[in-house]
Amino acid sequence: MDYGFINxxxxxxxxxxxxxxxxxxxxxxxxxxxxxxFCKDNKVEFDETAATVxxxxxxxxxxxxKKNDFASINSDIFDQIGDELFDxxxxxxxxxKKYYKxxxxxxxxxxxxxxxxxxxxxxKEGGDTK
Amino acid sequence: MKEIKVVIGHRMGKGNNxxxxxxxxxxxxxxxxxxxxxxxxxxxxxxxxxxxGISFCGGGGGGALAAHNKYGYKAIYDLRSxxxxxxxIKKGYKVLxxxxxxxxxxxxxxxxxxxxxxxxxxx
Numbered sequence: 530m531d532y533g534f535i536n537x538x539x540x541x542x543x544x545x546x547x548x549x550x551x552x553x554x555x556x557x558x559x560x561x562x563x564x565x566x567f568c569k570d571n572k573v574e575f576d577e578t579a580a581t582v583x584x585x586x587x588x589x590x591x592x593x594x595k596k597n598d599f600a601s602i603n604s605d606i607f608d609q610i611g612d613e614l615f616d617x618x619x620x621x622x623x624x625x626k627k628y629y630k631x632x633x634x635x636x637x638x639x640x641x642x643x644x645x646x647x648x649x650x651x652x653k654e655g656g657d658t659k
Numbered sequence: 660m661k662e663i664k665v666v667i668g669h670r671m672g673k674g675n676n677x678x679x680x681x682x683x684x685x686x687x688x689x690x691x692x693x694x695x696x697x698x699x700x701x702x703x704x705x706x707x708x709x710x711x712g713i714s715f716c717g718g719g720g721g722g723a724l725a726a727h728n729k730y731g732y733k734a735i736y737d738l739r740s741x742x743x744x745x746x747x748i749k750k751g752y753k754v755l756x757x758x759x760x761x762x763x764x765x766x767x768x769x770x771x772x773x774x775x776x777x778x779x780x781x782x
Contacts, residue, residue, distance in 0.1 A: 542724070546737065578698050581728055582721035589718045589737065600717055606671050606759055609694055640717040643670050647695025 530574055535561045538584045547592045557591050560628035564621050568645065571617060576656040579648045586644060590637065591629055599634045607639045610646055618642035662687050663770050664707055668700035668722050669715040673761055677713060680766025684774075688766065697722030700754070701729045711773060712754040713744075713765075720756010727754060741765045748772040 536558045543549035543557060561584045565575055575583060593599055618641040622633045625641075651657075663686040667674035671694055678688035689707060691699050697714045700722045704712045712732065714722030720736035727734035735747045736756030744755050745768050755769070 538724075578725050578729065579695070581725050582698055582716065585721035585724045585736075586716070586718040600758065602717060602759060606673065609671060643694065643717065647670065647698055650694050651698065 530565075530569065530576065530580070532562060532565050532575075532580060534577070534581075535565070535584055538581055539588050542585055542588045543591070547588075549591075553591070556628055557588055560591075560625060561587050563624050563628075567621060567624060568617075568648070571620075573617070573645055573648050573652070575648050576651060578657050579644070579651055583644045583648075586640065587625070590625070590633075593637075594629045594631045594633075597631075600636050600640060602636045602639065604636075604639070607643065610639060610642045614642045614646045614649075615639070617645055621645070660685075663711065663773055664689065664709045665711045665713065665766065665770065666700060666704045666707060666709045667691065667713050667715075667766075668697040668703070669759075669761060670695065670697050670717060670722075672696045674713075674715060676761045676763045677766035680763035680768070681770050682766075683763065684767045684770035686766075686770040686773075698725055701726030701732065704732065704754070705730050710753070711748070711769060713769070714754065714756045715759050715761060716756070717758055720758075723754045723756030741768055744769055745772045749776045751776075 539558045665681045666689045668691045674690045681688035697716045700712050714720045723734040723736045732754045734754035735752045738757045
């Protein structure tokens with residue numbers, strides 16, 4: 530999967546909704562690129578649809594980091610996320626922290642795990658087939 | 660009166676409370692099952708020729724963005740309240756992206772707002 534569309538999505542969402550600077554668009558795009566390639570190297574290769582959703586999420590996450598306004602979610606929602614998924618999400622979070630230079634909360638790690646878990650399900654079903 | 664069809668895609672395959680509200684307002688609710696349901700929202704809306712799509716994904720509705728990118732549906736994301744969803748329907752948005760707001764009143768008020776301001780004005 531070629532993730533050449535990352536910059537367009539970050540630009541579309543980051544510029545129109547949050548007024549990101551060019552430097553911020555590059556920072557978030559670089560982060561998304563490393564995250565998606567890490568997942569690919571770990572047998573969870575995102576298809577275009579799931580990557581679009583994940584990139585949008587990481588763009589919004591950057592805005593939340595800036596405002597120190599993290600998602601707060603009832604953990605019951607994440608009852609399907611097991612240890613293996615959470616472990617991989619923690620590794621992805623380490624990459625994100627390297628770029629965003631900020632700690633990421635446990636709820637946010639669960640959200641990242643939900644993206645990885647969703648893509649794993651899509652791979653079982655054949656990914657983008659339509 | 661035309662039945663208003665609402666597709667619900669929740670990241671963790673939930674959404675039954677919103678569905679109850681849709682049904683209470685005499686709409687038809689289709690809840691996509693399974694983890695990553697929000698990513699299938701556009702596909703199911705297209706298949707079902709749905710009137711409204713609701714995405715729940717924690718961060719604010721990336722599923723809505725994907726539905727817009729793939730099918731060109733007029734979509735809005737990062738919604739945080741029922742009122743913001745109702746306002747979006749009044750403005751003509753077809754796909755609404757929320758964080759996690761699986762409550763009955765959301766489904767009810769979205770369908771009622773659509774009846775009053777949607778393209779068919781089913782009042």
